[in-house]
Structure formats: structure tokens, C-alpha cells
Amino acid sequence: MKIIYKVSVILSVLFAGVGCQDITVGYLMTRNAKYTPDTLIVKAVLDPVTDARRIQFRIPWQSTGMEGVEGTTPVRYSIRSIGSENAGFLSQFRMYGKGIIELPYNHTVPVGRYVIDLRIENEGYMHDLDSVFTVIVK
Numbered sequence: 001m002k003i004i005y006k007v008s009v010i011l012s013v014l015f016a017g018v019g020c021q022d023i024t025v026g027y028l029m030t031r032n033a034k035y036t037p038d039t040l041i042v043k044a045v046l047d048p049v050t051d052a053r054r055i056q057f058r059i060p061w062q063s064t065g066m067e068g069v070e071g072t073t074p075v076r077y078s079i080r081s082i083g084s085e086n087a088g089f090l091s092q093f094r095m096y097g098k099g100i101i102e103l104p105y106n107h108t109v110p111v112g113r114y115v116i117d118l119r120i121e122n123e124g125y126m127h128d129l130d131s132v133f134t135v136i137v138k
Contacts, residue, residue, distance in 0.1 A: 026072025028125035033068045035099075039134045042103055044111050054105050061107070063133060066099030066118075075122045083115040083131070090114075093135070101133055111137050 042061045046054060053059065069075060077099040082090045089109040093116070094102045101116060103109065114135040120127050 024124035026123055028071035028122050028127060030069055030120055030127040030129060033066055033129055035063060035066055035133050039136060042135060042137045044137050058105050060105050061103040063101040065097060069120060071122050071125065075120060078119045080117045080119040080128055084112055086110050086112055103135065109137050
């Protein structure tokens, strides 16, 4: 009987010690994260004839979703920064769902090249990805 008591005390102490550790739940892997394609070409001025559908239905310019991200849900995507000399217009860029980058159909972003850095995070993990997507406004 004493042996059973000693074993249960030892096991209780071991489990109590393990239970007190601060273990992060889940995982987040971005090693294979990428966009296919990794560039979006956007018109600065829409043509009423060739872009009639986009204008009529207010269709925004959108990237594809990001591929290759694995992790415990929910995984959140956000634009960390946009490299450009035209900083005043960067608030028009939006991020949705699984990393979809969006620019409104009637944006006012000037002609230029915009290189986007992202942040991907979930509970307990955060990864910053530099220069993962480019928007070219022509």
C-alpha cells in the first residue's frame, strides 16, 4: 500500500510540474508561403469601353490568395508595410481572407510600383514576410 501511495505522490508532482509550463498552443509555418502570380497590374485610369463591366459592377482589383501557409486557425493576414515613394495613397490597399490584397476599382493610387510586406499570425505565433507581392499601377 505504501508503494502505491509513493507512486501516486510522485506522479502527482510530475504532472503538476508539467502542467505549470507555459506551452504555446498550435503552430504556424510560412516557409512555403507565396503568391502565384506574385504581381498584380492595375490600371490607373479605367476606359469606359474596355472596363465597362468593372465600372458597372464596381469590381475591385484583387490578388489571388496566399498559398503555402499552414497553421492553427484562425490565421490572420495583414499588410505590414508597402514600399513606395507615394505613401499618401497606401490606405487604399486592403487585405482580406487568406491574404487577398485588394485595391478598389476607382482607386486614386498614382502610377508606380508598390512592393508589399505582410504579417501572418495566429495565437502565439507571428511571421513577417518581406517583398512577397508587387502591385504595378500603369
